[in-house]
Amino acid sequence: MNFVSTRGNTDSKSFSEAVRIGLAPDGGLFVPETLPDLSSELATWEGCSYTDICYRFFKFFATDIADGELKQLVESAYGQFDHSECAPLVSLDDRTSVLELFHGPTLAFKDFALQLLGKLYERQVALTGEPINVLGATSGDTGAAAINGLLGKPGINIFILYPEGRVSALQERQMACTGESNVYPISINGSFDDAQSSLKEVFGDKAFSESVNLSAVNSINLARILAQCVYYIYAWLKLPAETWARTTFVVPTGNFGNVLAGWMAYRMGMAVAGFRVATNRNDILHRFFASGDYSVGEATATLAPSMDIQVASNFERFIYFGSSENAEKTRNAMETFKATGAFETTDPEILQSMSSTRMDDNEIKTVIAEVYRKYGYIVDPHTACGFKDLHEFEHCVVLSTAHPAKFPETIEETLHVSSEHPSLEALKSRKIVKYPLAASAAAIKEFINSKQTPVETK
Ligand SMILES: *Cc1c(COP(=O)(O)O)cnc(C)c1O
16 A cells, blocks of 8 residues: 555655655645545454454555564554553443543543554664654643653654643643653743744754654654544444444544544445534634635634644645545645635535534533533543534444543532542652753754764664
8 A cells, every 4th residue: 555645746655654754745644545445344343352453454554564563563552551442432321422532641542643653663763773853842632642652762752842831730741751861841932833833944944854864743644543543443343233324423623633534434434424523612623514614713722722723734634535535626725725824615525524513611611510410421621522412413422532630620620529540640749851942943953953862773
């Protein structure tokens, strides 16, 4: 299987190359040359373990990795999850289930992709002998998950920029209390957007990024999307077969990576009723699915901070597949979007493929209280956004994207119960090691350079 760019102007690449490069050189995102048809295959995976399904799925894509090695990579990637099923499906009533995606080491769904990506980077370094410097910017969960995926890996340094004072205290501890010497949490004096724009400038300096073999860890990496397809398939196979085609997946959404993965599994043959995009007050995607208008506004802070996003980078892959894999159309749409900050479509194939909702902070609190009263179950503020208008569905699976203990203030204020997790409690007594820097590309480059010697490889 080869991988091509959504904008059509990049030579096709192997799986490992596409994963290493991240963003395609023509500015597009990597996608499989063709989506495999798994419709007859999927049902034969019923009863398989999570890692076995993951391995069977990746065999279609990671064709340049030997079977035995792939199996080992997958098994080690999910070895640190604290639930034997990795993604248990919990039934709330006979129409509603929750897919718990918070059993990984940093308690949010991003671990599913970043634990595996960490193993793939490690393999790359071992194969080439070349050290990698990974750079990312985070408003919270991604940074913690990326750092955890690369903890202590030989030949890999990880630098994560985050806005000082604007990630939660626990999220900062998850990044800054690891005790590993290859981890550099960089607190930026500025906003998330300042961090993001310095990061882009650093990557824009090609001479620098090549000199230190810089790699981006963000949600555009193809391996992340594919890793996320797996838990949809796993959950679907856990449902009674007679409800498969009558089930809707409800996905709390920010950057559109999570729901896109489910939709891709659908395009490969996982027959479901549909997908629901659940947004918070930052509702660009809700406005899009309601009216066809995708235009950027200002991101505002909400109780569900990991969804406080205005530009959904993975939307480009959706446009590409939604327009029958037309790279020219995708390129034009993205160019229009870049020039005007807006994009419009009336294409029913695109608009009708998902429904959407929006929830403000008051509703989030009401839902947390209601779900607790009705089911005795605690949802975090992101997951809460999914619990809107579920009566419209015959059957639904709400994806739970984070453990409630990551957001103890909201839970305690709403339910008057404390929400704790042992792995977070353990962090509270550890030393914070972070590196404050100005939001300047020059300062970041100088910092990265200063950490280059000695780098050991295996
Ligand atoms: C990242 C994140 C989201 C949003 O997921 P996308 O793939 O960006 O749509 C939702 N909830 C939590 C807890 C997250 O960490």
